[in-house]
Amino acid sequence: xxxAILLLIVLFSTSCFFFGRKKIINITAANKxxxxxxxxxxxxxxxxxxxxxxxxxxxxxxxxxxxIIKAFIINNITSSNLKEFNSDELNLIYQQxxxxxxxxxxxxxxxxxxxxxxxxxxxxxxxxGSKIVILISIVIVTTLYSYKKLINNNKAxxxxxxxxxxxxxxxxxxxxxxxxxxxxxxLFESIKFFTTINIxxxxxxxxxxxxxxxxRDASTITPEEYNELKDAFGSVPLFAGTxxxxxxxxxxxxxxxxFSGIYLAExxxxxxxxxxxxIIEILAGIPTVVYGFFAALTVGPFFRExxxxxxxxxxSESALAAGLVMGVMIIPYVSSLSDDVINAVPQSLRxxxxxxxxxxxxxxxxVVIPAALPGIVGSVLLAVSRAIGExxxxxxAAGLAARLTINPLESTTTITxxxxxxxxxxxxxxxxxxxxxxxxxxxxxxxxxxxxYIALRFVKKYREKxx
Amino acid sequence: xxKEELLKKRYRAEKRFKFYGLTSVILAILxxxxxxxxxxxxxxxxxxxxxxxxxxxxxxxxxxxxxxPTNKEIQDxxxxxxxxxxxxxxxxxxxxxxxxxxxxxxxxxxxxEIKNFIIENKGxxxxxxxxxxxxxxxxxxxxKGNYPRHLPxxxxxxxxxxxxxxxKLVEDNKIQKTFNTFLFTNGDSRDPELAGVGGSLLGSFFTxxxxxxxxxxxxxxxxxxxxxFAPKNRITDFIEINIxxxxxxxxxxxxxxxxxxxxxxxxxxxxxxxxxxxxxxxMTLPRIIIPCRASLKAVPPSIREGALAVGASKVQSxxxxxxxxxxxxTLSGTIIGLAQALGETAPLILIGMVAFVVDLPSSPVDPSxxxxxxxxxxxxxxxxxxxxxxxATIMILLTFLITMNAFxxxxxxxxxxxxx
Numbered sequence: 001x002x003x004a005i006l007l008l009i010v011l012f013s014t015s016c017f018f019f020g021r022k023k024i025i026n027i028t029a030a031n032k033x034x035x036x037x038x039x040x041x042x043x044x045x046x047x048x049x050x051x052x053x054x055x056x057x058x059x060x061x062x063x064x065x066x067x068i069i070k071a072f073i074i075n076n077i078t079s080s081n082l083k084e085f086n087s088d089e090l091n092l093i094y095q096q097x098x099x100x101x102x103x104x105x106x107x108x109x110x111x112x113x114x115x116x117x118x119x120x121x122x123x124x125x126x127x128x129g130s131k132i133v134i135l136i137s138i139v140i141v142t143t144l145y146s147y148k149k150l151i152n153n154n155k156a157x158x159x160x161x162x163x164x165x166x167x168x169x170x171x172x173x174x175x176x177x178x179x180x181x182x183x184x185x186x187l188f189e190s191i192k193f194f195t196t197i198n199i200x201x202x203x204x205x206x207x208x209x210x211x212x213x214x215x216r217d218a219s220t221i222t223p224e225e226y227n228e229l230k231d232a233f234g235s236v237p238l239f240a241g242t243x244x245x246x247x248x249x250x251x252x253x254x255x256x257x258x259f260s261g262i263y264l265a266e267x268x269x270x271x272x273x274x275x276x277x278x279i280i281e282i283l284a285g286i287p288t289v290v291y292g293f294f295a296a297l298t299v300g301p302f303f304r305e306x307x308x309x310x311x312x313x314x315x316s317e318s319a320l321a322a323g324l325v326m327g328v329m330i331i332p333y334v335s336s337l338s339d340d341v342i343n344a345v346p347q348s349l350r351x352x353x354x355x356x357x358x359x360x361x362x363x364x365x366x367v368v369i370p371a372a373l374p375g376i377v378g379s380v381l382l383a384v385s386r387a388i389g390e391x392x393x394x395x396x397a398a399g400l401a402a403r404l405t406i407n408p409l410e411s412t413t414t415i416t417x418x419x420x421x422x423x424x425x426x427x428x429x430x431x432x433x434x435x436x437x438x439x440x441x442x443x444x445x446x447x448x449x450x451x452x453y454i455a456l457r458f459v460k461k462y463r464e465k466x467x
Numbered sequence: 468x469x470k471e472e473l474l475k476k477r478y479r480a481e482k483r484f485k486f487y488g489l490t491s492v493i494l495a496i497l498x499x500x501x502x503x504x505x506x507x508x509x510x511x512x513x514x515x516x517x518x519x520x521x522x523x524x525x526x527x528x529x530x531x532x533x534x535x536p537t538n539k540e541i542q543d544x545x546x547x548x549x550x551x552x553x554x555x556x557x558x559x560x561x562x563x564x565x566x567x568x569x570x571x572x573x574x575x576x577x578x579x580e581i582k583n584f585i586i587e588n589k590g591x592x593x594x595x596x597x598x599x600x601x602x603x604x605x606x607x608x609x610x611k612g613n614y615p616r617h618l619p620x621x622x623x624x625x626x627x628x629x630x631x632x633x634x635k636l637v638e639d640n641k642i643q644k645t646f647n648t649f650l651f652t653n654g655d656s657r658d659p660e661l662a663g664v665g666g667s668l669l670g671s672f673f674t675x676x677x678x679x680x681x682x683x684x685x686x687x688x689x690x691x692x693x694x695x696f697a698p699k700n701r702i703t704d705f706i707e708i709n710i711x712x713x714x715x716x717x718x719x720x721x722x723x724x725x726x727x728x729x730x731x732x733x734x735x736x737x738x739x740x741x742x743x744x745x746x747x748x749x750m751t752l753p754r755i756i757i758p759c760r761a762s763l764k765a766v767p768p769s770i771r772e773g774a775l776a777v778g779a780s781k782v783q784s785x786x787x788x789x790x791x792x793x794x795x796x797t798l799s800g801t802i803i804g805l806a807q808a809l810g811e812t813a814p815l816i817l818i819g820m821v822a823f824v825v826d827l828p829s830s831p832v833d834p835s836x837x838x839x840x841x842x843x844x845x846x847x848x849x850x851x852x853x854x855x856x857x858x859a860t861i862m863i864l865l866t867f868l869i870t871m872n873a874f875x876x877x878x879x880x881x882x883x884x885x886x887x
Contacts (some may be wrong), residue, residue, distance in 0.1 A: 009738070022729075038517045059785075063733055066733065066734040067733060067734060070734060082661075152838065157780065161781075161782040162597070163782060164786075165696055165782070168688050168689070168691055168696060169692055171685045171688035172689035172692045172697070172706050173682075174685055174689065174749075174752060175710045175713060175753060175756070176705065176706060176709050177708040178709075178724070178749050179712070180577065181728050181749075182720060182721070182723075184727075185723060185726075185727025185731070186720070186724075187724060188727065189727060193583070208606075244794060256491045256494055256495060257491075258491075258492035259492075259494075260488065260491040260494075263485070263488025263489055263491060264492065265484055266488075267488055267489075268492070276492055276496060279496050279499055280492070280495045280496065282499050283498065283499055285503070285806070285807075285872060286866060286868075287809075287812065287839050288812065288813075289808070289810070289812040289840075289842045290502075290810075290864070292843070292846070293842060293846045293857060293858075293861065294502055294505060297509075297854065298505055314674050320681055329497050331498070332495075335491075335495070351490075359477055359480075360476070360481060360484075360485075361481045361483075361484035361485065362477070362480075362481075363483070364610070370473075380524070382715065382823050385715060385717075386715075386717075387711070389717025389719065391630070391717070391718065391719045391813035392472075392813055392843065394578070395813075395843075396843070396846060416813070419719060419723070420719070420813065420816055420817070423722075423816075423822060424816055424817075437723070438723060438729060441719070441720055441723040444717060444719070444720065445716065445720050446652075448715065448716060449712060449716075452711075452715040453474075453712075456711065
């Protein structure tokens with residue numbers, strides 16, 4: 001339906017373009033005058049005035065229609081019933097009403113759901129009708145208005161360009177809106193969570209088992225219950241597990257990545273560089289779920305069998321397997337970034353070192369790397385931020401048990417794993433368990449934000465040094 | 468230490484250092500080869516399917532069918548007895564347990580397969596036809612040589628009797644291997660031999676289309692603004708900081724955004740390519756804007772100045788001259804961004820694309836899976852057959868990614884102009 005309306009608007013506005021252009025060409029030909037702008041701009045002017053307001057209204061309508069209809073339906077239920085519903089029940093009823101309307105209802109049919117579905121249907125048709133009427137009148141009004149202005153407008157080009165620039169600016173605001181959206185969605189649920197669980201108990205508690213938390217109503221928690229509840233949401237084991245796996249990953253990625261970066265930048269011939277660089281970068285292009293599958297199916301069992309041979313107890317979902325595979329994934333980030341920063345070191349520094357008789361490796365160790373250090377640190381920090389935000393590898397290969405351990409052969413869990421495990425499948429909204437996932441997301445967001453900020457500062461400082 | 472010794476030592480250190488570097492490069496390349504090798508050796512089996520030839524006697528009287536029945540009439544007829552009878556004719560059985568064992572060497576959809584055969588070949592009514600029925604997962608794996616048949620009977624799912632049937636069928640040449648079209652046409656299934664990536668292929672396709680339609684125009688317009696028109700002020704700085712930060716935000720956070728805002732606040736339909744596409748578009752946007760800006764920046768100022776000099780307005784110089792020259796670069800940046808989005812899993816899990824969907828989606832608002840999510844879902848299954856299915860899905864996914872990336876490289880090399 002919306003697609004059809006959109007197509008109609010586009011069609012109409014395209015014909016407006018041709019109509020406006022033709023009109024101006026006719027006027028100029030008949031009156032032997034010259035307009036200030038090319039005929040095309042008059043066409044654009046009319047077409048934009050015809051399309052933009054209507055499309056904007058259509059977009060807003062589409063986005064807000066479900067919310068408004070839901071509010072109406074819920075209002076109807078609460079006002080026509082003597083019974084009190086809490087928000088969860090209302091949500092459920094609304095979902096059932098929608099399911100009944102769509103024809104995939106399962107379960108027992110109650111009177112209010114049946115009535116609700118009828119209401120829903122009538123609301124939808126009212127909304128549909130009023131949408132069409134409003135859109136048609138908007139299109140007519142704006143088109144007529146701009147058409148009236150068209151003939152006497154000497155600044156059609158400037159006007160069109162102004163609109164164009166406004167559209168450009170709006171598009172660049174999407175980035176800000178996304179950030180606001182992220183912060184809003186994370187903060188909103190997290191604040192609800194922190195009203196139930198003290199933020200310090202969340203950040204410094206050492207026991208994590210959200211499946212134990214069954215509280216529905218946050219206002220009725222007794223102190224004893226709270227003591228038990230806070231033991232379900234202590235996130236230190238997750239932070240430790242995340243840091244631990246990231247650490248293992250960096251042990252793999254930093255030496256291999258750094259050395260291959262150095263080799264490609266300083267030693268490799270052009271031919272070797274040309275072929276080996278893209279091959280290493282394939283590692284960065286492989287989806288993380290593939291690494292996860294690889295870690296869970298090949299690396300994990302391999303370590304377990306290997307450990308058994310030496311009488312070691314190795315869990316098939318071990319921090320070692322996840323960290324190792326994650327390290328392999330991160331190699332190309334470290335290598336290509338450090339390759340870039342090493343290439344940016346001025347040749348004169350190297351020449352000076354060679355001139356006093358240093359070998360190539362001595363030059364690299366004593367001159368190039370110290371000069372490139374801020375850039376290298378920056379790239380390693382970016383890699384760390386990638387490692388702690390990485391999800392699929394740890395979900396598939398690191399395990400679920402939240403325990404404080406530094407034994408890489410045991411299974412550990414991470415922030416991202418827990419977010420996925422809490423939110424996979426159906427969630428109950430307004431339970432501390434669901435909200436805790438958003439609190440974890442907020443922590444993750446800020447952790448990566450700070451790391452990225454520091455890393456970019458390092459890289460920027462380094463760039464300034466040699467510019 | 469004498470001078471010569473010292474020099475030798477330094478040269479040894481030099482050699483050692485170079486060796487470390489070379490080893491690292493070789494190690495990284497070996498990882499790639501190993502990974503690809505593991506996936507391909509595990510996945511190639513999924514492209515073939517094991518079938519068993521069964522004689523079926525389509526006697527219309529027994530089926531209670533009229534002569535010259537329509538498709539609908541056949542569809543409504545019960546083929547169960549006929550199917551069971553034909554299956555039991557494959558091998559001589561003794562007792563209920565053996566009959567059960569015999570039927571279990573076939574995939575559970577045998578009745579539908581027989582029905583579809585006769586609908587497509589009505590000429591076989593009242594005749595006997597030899598139909599290739601899909602074998603069960605265990606027989607399929609056994610036939611591909613992946614099944615540990617040397618284990619004692621109580622530790623394997625295939626009974627000794629079934630092994631006996633299998634060996635007899637092989638001897639009689641009644642077991643065939645054909646190309647597995649199910650893998651591409653079927654939706655998800657609980658039975659590995661029937662499961663296919665058809666649904667998730669379509670889901671991924673719709674998702675990427677939505678992502679492309681949203682992210683490409685917005686990204687290119689935003690980068691034109693930032694590169695060509697933006698004044699140097701606080702708002703511009705703030706936008707740039709935001710773009711750079713968003714490019715490094717973990718993908719799972721975008722999943723939380725989709726869950727909280729799109730599903731929670733705006734009540735969009737769950738598990739659909741539409742929501743997945745919007746979420747991925749928001750995630751990909753900064754990653755596309757950065758290369759788009761780079762390719763706009765690469766257009767030399769002389770082009771703009773030339774246009775301005777002959778009287779074009781600023782907007783005209785940008786839209787008529789700068790943007791057309793930058794298009795190849797922006798396109799290749801977009802394709803690489805989309806390839807990343809295509810392989811993304813975590814945000815899609817959060818917006819509910821892990822639902823078990825059997826039907827193929829026909830529009831972006833139907834619930835569906837996507838290729839990477841399918842990999843995740845199947846990797847959690849215990850059946851042996853799903854391991855090769857998962858690897859095959861990865862192969863399909865990687866094929867798409869490699870094609871997209873190669874196309875991006877081609878675009879860049881073919882159309883990008885070097886200014887120097």
